[in-house]
Amino acid sequence: MSELPPLSGSLPSTNEPLRIAVRRMRWFRAAFEAYVKAIGDRVGCTYQIDDAKLAAIFVRWLRAVESQKPSNRQDRHDYFEFAAGLMLRELTADMPLVALSPPSKSAADSAATFWPEGYACTMFCLTVHSAAMEHEFQDKPQVSPVIEDLRHWWSFKENAQMGASFSVGFLLTLLGHQPNWMMPDVFRVRLSDELQQP
Amino acid sequence: MRNPLPNPLPDAMPLRDALRGLRHAVRRGGETLLDVMPLNQLPPPATHLAGAVIREMGVLAKGVGEVASDFARIALGGGDAPHSAPLKLTARLGAEDEFAQGIYAALRLVLQRLDAPSVYVSETAARMAYLSLLPDQRQGQDADIAAALSLSLVEAKVLRGASAQDAAHVPGRAIENVAIFAVMLWLQSNRHEAEDEAALASATDLALVIAAEADAAIVSRDSPKLSALYAEFAAHV
Incomplete structure (x- = not known):
């Protein structure tokens, strides 16, 4: 596991907790614009x-996020990770970015060159998640070495185009988890509860 | 809570509205003239003269329309304190005028963002909408009051004269209802003065995303549904 590339400084400042700010349209948009530029x-x-x-x-x-929000506060930590996955799901479901040119400073076999738009969105979600976790839990998430493995990015792009829910599992994989690939965009606590119901 | 007393001072609002109505007519007329007049087919002295007259009318009329803009910041709260619960439905003197001035300026900005700046906004209608709220509609949660005010603003026809081209900028062609929804959503948002315009832009973009839901609630005069939409999104502007 390793640390994220140091781009969290590109996020706009806020006087509010990040978990609040990111759910305000004006901060979300400013953050996305600033991060994509960086x-x-x-x-x-x-x-x-x-x-x-x-x-x-x-x-x-x-x-x-609201529809799957867990009622138990003990699940907040896990739900923060899941919410970042949901953000990536929505970004990949209707990609709001277009790279106007191929990346000129990235290696030919890098994720940024392979899929510049997917790479930017993924790194945005990881960066916002990391900043929120640090603020809420004094926890600095590490990312899995698979982030450097182009095969994972190839699989991500291929599968996300067939079903955006795959993006949630991909992000959780980057955070070192083993997602439920059958239903990656169902919060596992809720899924577990439902499976236990008669 | 009783209704606010009418402002006894000389009433400049209808005059402002009348001048803005003139501006609207001139702008629309100017656009129409520019659209239909073959200015470029006239000989040089005539085409310069005709073009200059039409442009001058537009500039003069535009100046008239900015009169109320400076009042907006005062009307909707100045200073550095965050604006929360800003639906100041008090019984104090002149509250309806502050509301109308603020609504006017905010609607103008929203219409610019919707690329429909020439839609006519009636400050007098906004005041009437405010005054026509029943006492029980002035109480309750912000979202409930905002829903009642929204329906009242629509009924008073605070927005008029949207062309088919203006309406086409909004899903379902519901530009008037979406613009009103955006402003009322913005009024409920928690923001500092420095964030006013960014928040209004965000409220407009949110209103566009949920345009079909907002428009359906307004058209059917479904106040609980409208209130629920405000309650859902006010914290996310």
Whole structure:
């Protein structure tokens, strides 16, 4: 496991807890724009953002997060990870980014070159998640070495195009978990509860 | 809570509205003239003169429309304190005018974002909408009050004269209802003065995403449904 690339500083400042700020449209949009600009500078490419798509993604994500929110506070830590996966699901379901040029500063066999849009969205979700976890739990999440493995990114892109729910499992894999691939976008605690019901 | 007393001071609001109505007519007329007049087919002195007259009318009329904008910040709360629960439905003197001025300026900004800046906004209608709320509609949760006010603003026809081209910028062509929803959502959001415009832009974008739901609730005058939408999204602007 390793630390994320240091781009968390590109997120806009806020006086509110990050878990609150990220659920405000104006912060979410500013954060996405700033992060995409920063990662574009790092990999050497310019991205174009579709604002209307981003707004619709935000609303779908809010509703998805709310609909599966666990009632038990003990599940908050796990749910933060799951919520980041849901964000990636919504971003990949209707990609709001277009790379206007191939990344000029990335290796040919890197994830950024292979799928610049998916890479930017994934790193955004991981970065926001990391910042929120640090703020809420004084916990700095590590990412799995598979983040460097192009085969995982190939699988991610291929499967996400067939069903966006795969994105949740991919993100949880990057965070070192073994997702439930049958229903990756169902919060596992809720799934467990439901399976135990007669 | 009793209804606020009418403001006894000389009433400038209908005059402002009348001047804005003139601006609207001139703008629309100017657009129509520019659309239909073959200015480029006139000989040079005539085309310059005709074009200059039409543009001048537009500039003069535009100036009239900005009169109320400076009041908006005062009306909707200034200073550095966060605006929370900003639906100031008090019985104090002039509250309805502050509300109307604020609604006017906010609607203008929303219409610009919706790429429909020439839709006519009536400040007088906004005041009437405020005054026509029943005492029991002035109480309760912010979302409930906002829902009642939204329906009242629609009924008072605070927005008028949207063209088919204006309406096409909003899903379902519901530009008037979506613009009102956006402003009322923004009024309920928690924000600092420095964030006012960013919050209004966000409220507009949220309103566009849920345009079909907001429009359906307004068209059917479903106040509980409208209130539920406000309650769901006010914290997320």
